[in-house]
Amino acid sequence: MSIIIYSLLALGCVALLFATVIFFVDKKFKVVEDPRIDKVQEILPGANCGGCGYPGCRGFAEAIVKTGDFSALFCPVGGNEVAKKAAVIMGVEVKEKAPRIAVVRCNGSYQNAPQKARYEGASSCAFAHMLFAGESGCPYGCLGCGDCVSSCTFDAIFMNPETGLPVVIEDKCTSCGACVKACPRGIIELRNKGPKGKRIFVSCINKEKGAVARKNCAVACIGCGKCVKVCPHEAITLSDNLAYIDYEKCKLCRKCVSECPTGAILEINFPPRKTDVKNTNEVEA
């Protein structure tokens, strides 16, 4: 009997001692942190992809709480929903942003831009870019080593073995922008996803003169400017022999698509037209 009492007493004393120590240590070394940081972090996706420009979701949560300003802060993975929830925690209003998606602006598939050399070596676009212009000879085109694929934390991009080009999986892409940074040639761009995923873009970033570009690739933008003239919304600009469609201004009228002589302008997720469809090379998953 006495053993039980003694042991209880002894353990109780030890427990009390530790509790006191912990209590004081906790008071002394307390880190004061805004409780909203935890709350915000909780609603974030937790992918730690860095797409927001901050080191992980915690860093982003801290930034939100610190600034309280949503105009420059956006979680591309969580999108508007997360922004709204975070705004509720912070007690501010937030404007909705159009969802975006990564777009590969090169259509230099094996068929459109035949290989003139075979690349052997480290499967790294960054290195191949240092080494030479590319298997097709186009110094702007996709190198096909898949740096974008390995950079994607969401498995949203893969190399199509038939074309040698990366393909973005629409449902999985969170527009975090990792592939945009990974591509040494800046081929991938984040563009508005568009209503029902409909979007139109120039699938080429070649700034060479038309004839030179055309030599390497059948679907290169030759900078003829026809699309600029035909566009009723002034959404298309031409510089350095290259047309660019501003996705904020584009109204998806598709006039430029049929005007383009090389088929460099792609339309995605539109119902098929009755007449000719030029973008047969298009592969979407």
Added chain:
Amino acid sequence: MNGLKTFPLGGVHPDDCKFTSQKSIVSIPIPERVYIPVSQSLGAPSVPIVNKGDKVKTGQLIAKGEAFISSNIHSSVTGEVEKIEDWIDTSGYKRKTIIIKTEPDVWEEGIDLSSEIKREITLSKEEIIQRIKDKGIVGLGGATFPTHVKVSIPQGKKAEYLIINGVECEPYLTSDHRLMLEKGEEILIGTQILMKAIDVDQAIIGIEANKPDAIEHLSKLAEKYKGIKVQGLKLKYPQGAEKQLIKALVNREVPSGKLPIEVGCVVQNVGTAFAVYEAVQKNKPLINRVVTLSGNNIEGGNFMVRIGTPIQKLIDFCGAKLENIDKIINGGPMMGKALVSTEVPVTKGTSGILLFSAEVSSRMKVYNCVRCGKCVSACPMGLEPIVLEKAAEVGNWDLAEKYHVLDCIECGSCHYTCPAGRPLLDMIRLGKNKVNQIIRSRVK
């Protein structure tokens, strides 16, 4: 011949394959068109001073090196500038190139074309350096560093040795070897000119032991020249690398990230010495060079080629067939660049054109790294390619920098020796590139 020397750290022993070492240098005919890229040397591209339609003579200045590290470029033929446009060159990209349609050869005035050897050096030190600069001389070993920059010793530094690099440690290449045999006297005079330019009284010519005839020939000739010594070297790659050669010849170690002048040495290639001789004594600009054409199943030879000649012309002249050729290399097999097409012109840095079939030159199967450590033992700079490759693979540039990726001389010994066939040098090059970018952005 005195005892053979070599460098202690690392190195590999590739088959030397010097098939063309007994073939005399033959001049090849001038092609219908030459393609002269404006960036042929290390540093900033030269600025063209001719326009479309201009008539140029052989040896006329057509592009000026305006930046500090840049070099002049002269027309290698007589003719009319057809156009100035982007043309594929050894970099694998298209870059600005002066294209000249040739006419019968007429040389610029003041160039001494006689074969008579002019021994007396009349110019002063400053005049020599200016002449080297004017005549567009660059390092002909392959790195194409402008020679006038190299021989201008910075303030506060003193050179003690001039080292002439006749090592030619790259397999297959024999252009320096032939030059030493056929133009030995000129090389020695060039060496004396360079000695005067950098103000030293000792010069050592390093030659690897697989060229006994060149060692003997130059040793005999050098007896007449004060201060010039010929030293035989053991066969080991990369002996011809600047830092390794200095270590082998005078046993001094260039500190990491520093230039050879730090230990009182200036290194020049034998080809450069010959070009310097021609520029200073004969007033001839650098418009042609010796190119070795070789490969694993072609006859090959050594040719005197005008700068800007498409390599297709060289291949045609040699009578080589391209049917079984899968890889064309500009330079040696260890450090040269693979070319995409035969339209690429010969430039100042083209020491050889190698034609390989796939079985010799294609990359081997890649296995997992088995941590055998062969790359570490092979690295002549004492680096750890195994770590550098991993660092570049995962994009850990800080780690790459910590492991001294910038010390890498890109000799390729690690990749050559790797039994797992891993693309070590590819990844290290990428690492170097990224770390350089990071360092540059830090300065800003």
Added chain:
Amino acid sequence: MSTYILSGSPHVHDTQDVKKIMWGVVYALIPAFLVSVYFFGIPALMLSLLAVASCLLFEFLIQKYLFKSSELTITDGSAVITGLLLAFNVPSSLPWWQIVVGSLVAIGAAKMTFGGLGKNPFNPALVGRVFLLISFPVDMTTWPKVSPLNTSLTDVITGPTSLGIIKEGLMKGESIGKLMQNVPTYTDMFVGNIGGSLGEISAIAILIGGIYMLVRKIITWHIPVSYILSVFVFTGILWLINPEKYADPVFHLLAGGLMLGAVFMATDMVTSPVNHKAQLIFGVGCGVLTVLIRVWGAYPEGVSFAILIMNAATPLLNNMVKPKRFGGA
């Protein structure tokens, strides 16, 4: 228009590759294998073949059905080495199913768990052997006596190994001088006419294999020499202090699995350090640990444990010991 291959330099390659190296090791193991078959007969042959076959089978199964990888690496020879070395480290009388279990542990747990060839931190064969030693101590320490050109399918006569004789004798308080009369002569130990694990008995056969590997540049001298030398020096010092209590260094070199360990196991490139300086430290570490275990430990033999412990220290050695850098401070 023909297409040319494009790649970064270098464009030529040494003829050696992983496959050739691995098969080179297999060839180097042949002398020791022949000696073991000569002295232990059919059981040794069966056991070795079984070990190799089961290692290959497990690697194949794991790759095909667990990794679902399309590329199979069983032809690269590394699994054959693991199987042979595992067999070399067990007595020839080991029940057949135990060697299969050992193979499973070696390939499954020690190698494929980490991603296959080149990624394992520990020598797979040694992990398999230590697993067997701990799980089946009796079977693993029952040593059949040698009977040259024995054609029967089972060994019957058993006896202790020389290290076992010494260890047991010392525990009973007998002196070395007396115990040494019971151990085989050094000539027998050198040739292999002694009891023990399959592959460890003949020093000469192992040395022949080692020299072959040195000539083929599969291994460098650093690890074996530093290992053997440090064992020799350490036991030599002990022997000089008290020759009645400690066996002489030559005995330590020839007895047990030291030769096999130093030449074939410690030199395994995957699990040893990459630079020569670190390799020397690794060898000395193995040597010191081996002697510590042999002289003061509970087991008569310490080679496997010593190498495994140093395997664990390999990443540390790689990190701490750097090769001399050209132009470095």
